[in-house]
Amino acid sequence: MTQDYTPTNDRTKVSGALPFPFNQQTFCRYEPVEQRIEEARVLVIDDLLRDERDLSEVAREEWGELLAAELRRERLIAGMAIENILNNVSRLVKRPTTEVAHLAEVADAAKSFAPDAIVLSGTLRDFDYYKQSILDDFGQFIRTTQIPVLAICGGHQLVGLSFGARVVTLDKLEQHEQRAARPLEYQYRFVRITESADPIFQNVNCSDPNAPARILRVWQNHGLQLDRVPEGFELLATSYLCRNQMMVKRTDGQLIYTVQFHLEKSFEDWNKNRTRWEHPNDSRDGRILFENFLTLATRS
DSSP states (O other): OOEEEEEEEEEEEEEESOOOOTTOSOHHHHHHHOEEEEEEEEEEEEOOOOOOGGGGGHHHHHGGHHHHHHHHHHHHHHHHHHHHHHHHHHHHEEEEEEEEEEGGHHHHHHHHHSSSSSEOOOOOOOOBBHHHHHHHHHHHHHHHHEEEEEEEEEHHHHHHHHHHHEEEETOOOBBGGGGSSSSEEEEEEEEEOOTTTTGGTTHHHHHHHHOOOOOEEEEEEEEEEEESTTEEEEEEEEEESSSSSSEEOHHHHHTEEESOOOOOGOOOOTTTOOOOOOOOOOOSHHHHHHHHHHHHHHOO
16 A cells, blocks of 8 residues: 655654554454364473483583572473463363373373373473483484474474474574573564464464464563574574574474464463563464464364
8 A cells, every 4th residue: 555645844644554564463452262172182291300300410510509499490480381381271272181291201191191282381491401311202202293293482492403403592602602691582572474374373463364464472581592494394483583483394294383482471460460470461472373273283
């Protein structure tokens, strides 16, 4: 649409629709959340460290006497992360069945629970703090599973690592080279969609659900990123600070969606004090993506 600019007393009068991205709403002020998914079996994977069994020698040496306190913090954050994911499932599915297992148990849990979908939580620590056998076993599982997977933040990085990408800081340094004072991508940020035709983006555009969405407004909290899009994956969304914000793998009979941001934060924290982990919800986009994933998973 051509815009009309008429100078008036050193000011510019603008009429017509605003240009992209301002004409795409990222939050609907009134939009009832309907449970459109009848039922789903969802296996939620806790990717954070549990106890000393999970630690590498690097973690033991660097934590030293603080080891017990650091593991307590790990478990505290894990509890909030898993609660958020389960909350999404329960609010989006009429008859949900869920089970929680640890990263080290993913293969056995998937076999015994037989889920429709697997959701991988975020992480808190660098991956060289993890015992290598845990990462190797997960890699073997994720490269062969036929169960649809949604991987969030650290889970996104774990998937990329398993398919040959490197996990580096936002300054593109190795993890051990910049443990402290890292740049972070934090709070709500805009992310540009690169493949708007992907079904994961259906109904994201609030102003016109049938129109393709071009941006996402999502909650970010990370200081690591993947250095590239692994072979077999397609980039779905990007940003200036972290190129690989979202990707998908549809080859070899797999359906794996991964997101660097925290799409599970879309339901929470209206009545809580603002902290690094809890905040008023300012965007619906994460909820829509989560719902679309569950819809795709239960149809496969």
